[in-house]
Amino acid sequence: MTEPLERQNDHPRLAWIAGVGASAGLGAALARRFAREGLTVVVTGRSHERLDARVAEIRGAGGHALALPGDVTSESDLAAITRQLADAGTLEVAIFNAAGATRAPTLELTAEQFEAAWRVTTLGGFLFARAALQPLLARGHGSLLFTGATASLRGRPPFAAFASAKAGLRSLAQSLAREFGPRNIHVAHVVIDGGIDGERLRTSAPQRVSERGPDGLLDPADIADAYWYLHRQSRSAWSQEIDLRPFNESF
Structure with missing residues (x-):
């Protein structure tokens, strides 16, 4: 059972991360990284x-x-969470890491599958951002970060649904950055260009893990370091987008 909210001090600094699942995954790595910094x-x-x-x-x-x-x-659901956030502390950074990873050849892709990918990745990103921006704006500054993918930049089969949804999320992040950057909210998009060495890939494509060799996949902890770097950037030199890939990944 989920434990009740606890106050660690009068005004805990909060990092809200959506899209957290397996321990060997990016969401969990992000949670560990920001917790290590005292949030x-x-x-x-x-x-x-x-x-x-x-x-x-x-x-x-x-x-x-x-x-x-x-x-x-x-x-x-998001409205209920933001009400609980207000009781728990002060939101400093919000990270959207959720995605609908639909994979199918286009002629086998159903309308329901296509919409589901958009709903989780693009609509979900919008709803999460709208919920997070209110407490961030009330605080006067903070970070709103989005997880992207190779598909954010280019589409290829059998990822028509995933690519269109991720491209939409990237456009959303750009729009939010232009609107809320002048209001002291750092909005950034992270393109993850390569396979993540986590539970999903190790379960679905173990042969790819062995083929890539040492450091041939992105280590979730190393990705999380980049998110922390983005959050800590001075506003005199903000990045709106960065891309991360293994040293041997073609691009």
Whole structure:
């Protein structure tokens, strides 16, 4: 069961991360990285069990974390989470890491699958951003970061649904950066150009892991370092987009 909200001090600094699942995944790595810097990490996803496990890991390492489950495509879920955030502390950084990874040849791709990919990745990104921007603006500054992919920049089969959704998310991030940058909110998009060495890839394509060799896949902890770097950038030199790839990845 998810534990009740706890105040670590009068005004805990919060990092809200949507799209947290397996321990060996990017969402969990982001949570661990920001917790290491003293922020109370709020993890959101659809699996109560996995979120509670991530919170236990972070607390076991001496950090502070809260599990607030929810569906990023649900306005009511996100509204409920933001109300709980207000009780828990002050939001400093919000990270959207959720995605609908639909894969199918175009003539086999259903309208429902195509819409589902857009709903989680693009609509979810919009709803999450809208929910996060209100407390960030009230604070007067903060960061809003989005996880992108190779597909954010170019489409290829069998990823028509995924690519269109990720491209939409990138355009959303650009629009938000232009609107809210002048209001002291750092909006950035991270293009993950390569395979992530995590549970999903190791389960679905173990041969690819062995083929890539040492450092041939992106280490989630190294990706998380880049997100922390973005969050800590001086506003005199903000990045709106960065791309990350293994040293041996063609591009």
